[in-house]
Amino acid sequence: MKKLGIILSGLMVVFYSCNSSEDIGPDLTDDLLEITTHAENDLNISIYAPEKLFVGYNEITVEIKDTDGHPVSGEISVVPMMDMTTMSHSCPLEADQNTFSAGIYNFNAVFVMPSGEMGSWSIDFTINGMEISVPVEVIAPERSRLVSFISTMDEETKYFVTLIGPKDPAVGKNDLEIAVFETQSMMLWPAVTTLEFEVEPWMVSMDHGSPNNVAPGHTEEGHYKGTVNFTMTGDWQIRLTMTENGEICGTPYFDLYFQ
Amino acid sequence: MKSFLIFGVLIWSIQLCFGQTGQERYEAWLDSMTNDQYIGIQMELDDVIITDSAHRAHLGDPKMLMNMRSTDQLMHSLPGVNMVRRGNFANEPMLRGLTSERYVMSVDGMRMYGACTDKMDPASSYIEPINLRNLDVSFGSQGNMMGAGTGGAINFGLKKPVFNTTDPLRLTLAHNFSSVSRGFDQAMDVNYSRDKWAIRVSGVHRKASNYTDGNGEEVRYSQFEKMNYATSVNYRINDGAMLAFDFVGDDASDVGYPALPMDVAFAKAKMFGLSYLDDKLWILQEPEVKIYHNFINHQMDDTHRDSVAMHMDMPGNTHTTGGFVRGFLQQTRKSTIEIKADYHKTFWHAEMTMYPNESGQQPMFMLTWPDVHRSIAGVETAYSYSFNARHHLLNSARVEQVTSYISSDFGERQLSIFDKSGIKQRNNTLVNVSSRYSWDYNRNSSVSLSLAYGERVPTVSEQYGFYLFNQQDGYDYLGDPDLTKEKNLHLEVGQKITKPKLNIETAVFAYFFDDYIFGIYDPNLSQMTIGARGVKWYRNTGNARMFGGEFSMGNQLMSSLSGALSAKYVYGEDFEGKPLPQIPPLKISYSLNQSFQGWNVQPAVDWSMAQNRISEKFNERSTSSFFLANIGVSKGLNLGVGSMKIGLSVMNIFDVAYREHFDIGSILRPGRSLEVQLSWRSHKL
Incomplete structure (x- = not known):
């Protein structure tokens, strides 16, 4: 009886861990820094990058999950935008894929100025038809890139x-x-x-x-x-x-x- | 390794089959050193045996006889040897126009490597004459059981404690004063012996200020100070066997190098050696088994200079550990066979940190010797054979395996710039063979013919040096890890006449180099050092040739008056037939020695020709001829306790402003100097 209990609890651990890894997906923070998370329209959007977003070439990873924490797949488009009140502009962007799966989407953006008094940056997504704007902070690196x-x-x-x-x-x-x-x-x-x-x-x-x-x-x-x-x-x-x-x-x- | 050993044994067997022999070991006692008839710090040098491969008694050169204040001055007087100056300290020996890259330097058989990338500290700079028992010099590819080279070898034999039960305690004190640099030297040597053991302790302190050149100008940054301390212990295990321990420490500090852009904060060396000597061991007669370790720490310093483009820290160090076994396989009247197997490994590290003058800029760092490890294993045999009383054959052969590698990632990354990284180790096998035939064609005269072939591995600077600035030609030098070994075919003819009142010795040599390692300008590279002219690579440049000779003659003019004449000359051509750099011009020296009633008077002159054969690649300038005159007087006397010697000499009497052609920079050598030497020892003359 005792043995059975041990086996059962072992199985449960296996089952639970399988389940949880499917839910959570890979832990991006192993290699990347979490820049921001944003919840809107039943989606949780987390933005990851190797370092703080800076003026220059940024390799960005986006993690998209539903409110239950399950990864989402579907269609996506992305545009970084600088809002300078009187005007707004984008920046060079490398985002070739218009679909994503397993909740992960990668793109590269070259921010051309830092966030500050002049204006603020956001990354504007359209995910499965829903428009979601994620504000982000862009810094000027110590040595210009x-x-x-x-x-x-x-x-x-x-x-x-x-x-x-x-x-x-x-x-x-x-x-x-x-x-x-x-x-x-x-x-x-x-x-x-x-x-x-x-x-x-x-x-x-x-x-x-x-x-x-x-x-x-x-x-x-x-x-x-x-x-x-x-x-x-x-x-x-x-x-x-x-x-x-x-x-x-x-x-x-x-x-x-x-x- | 195994194949190498087999190869070594094979070479050795071939030697045996052809009835060849090892190298002759000349032990021409320099009687002059022990007798009173010569001026100088005799007590410092009283036992020095000078031997060289050309079988010469070094009576010819007058400077030998006076003012032997340092190892530099002692070596300067040897035939075929010149001393390259960077300052008033640590001169670099040059053998027939070849600098330290090409010869092997060792101390009591212990290999030792200077720790300065700018050659500020040849191993000879850590040796004091007071600690010298003998000095072996060989030239070209003729070996002297020390290692493989294309330019010869120098071995400094350390003085051993003397077993003397009738006079167990011997003390020597010496003082020296040199007016030109206001230099004071003190030296002390104590020998104490018992039945079973003997100990010798010595200490030397030298301190000199800036010297004054022949124009009356003070040569700034030519000061130095050093301490040298040595201990040797011999222990008799039984009648035949003995253990010998040697320690030498040398600390130089605040050494100026007027010819270089930097000075030296300190240069510290420690040497340890332990030998076992016996009558017979296994198949070896008179064997010596030795293990040793030495290390050098060297720190350059530019903080005392008025204007430096950029302050730099440049420390360097070397560590060498090794051992050897040597002995005779056979020793008869007709023939001797001597063998030696040796191994040593050395670690080289030198770095450079550069501090920008403008604030906000960060210090820069590079490895100039990128943690280089080199191990050298060699077997050598020397075989001498006498056909009869008049015909002698002397042969030697050496095979050496050299393995080099870099242990630092930083160094590997530096090499990656030139796509030279990633090779785990680089190996070279070196072969040196020499043969000498001599014929005593009458009772007083002999001629000899030598044929030798030598190879050398590139030095660590030549192989791995990284932007080493050479003040001499003004270029930064890059080592090339893929350099191949340099070869030298060496021919020499010698002649010798020894009569009671006359001796004449002549040597004429020719060196034919292949893959001669030389710096070649690369216009595609930009210099690193501020003010440098560009960058040169060490390259195998093909053929180079050198010819030259030495002549010396000593004769007894009257019962108490002797004269000595010597001359040396070298001619060198590089791979394009252009003159090689740093070649000494013809130099002729003559001295007289008059002795009476314990007094000695010795006038001497030196005449050096101009050198107009200059290397344009090396950015050389001509050097004018000069004429020097020196005179010395000495007197030895017995006191109530012990004995005393007084020496007084005037060097460069006419205060001539001069420099030798091979000296670094345009710094002049010292002008007129009054030298006073005082010594006392506890025993009678």
């Missing part, structure tokens, strides 16, 4: 160049990834795929570069990948020369620091 400028070539095109990698810069060889977008209207921020780059990591305080770098080349959808080498720790600058059809359209740079 987004550079915007008007093309020096045509003095018209406004580019947004964002540094995606190296995420954890270190001495030695580092994968460099940047993405470039332009702004065509408040809502239209397409990727720029026709650029060419030169790259030079620069140690400003000693006025020297580093050897064997590989200029980033276009891979897909405005992403450019290359290699940067750092010969020492300290404050480095990744200096880029951006050209289109052989003409220089800008010389953005990013400051990095690592120990």
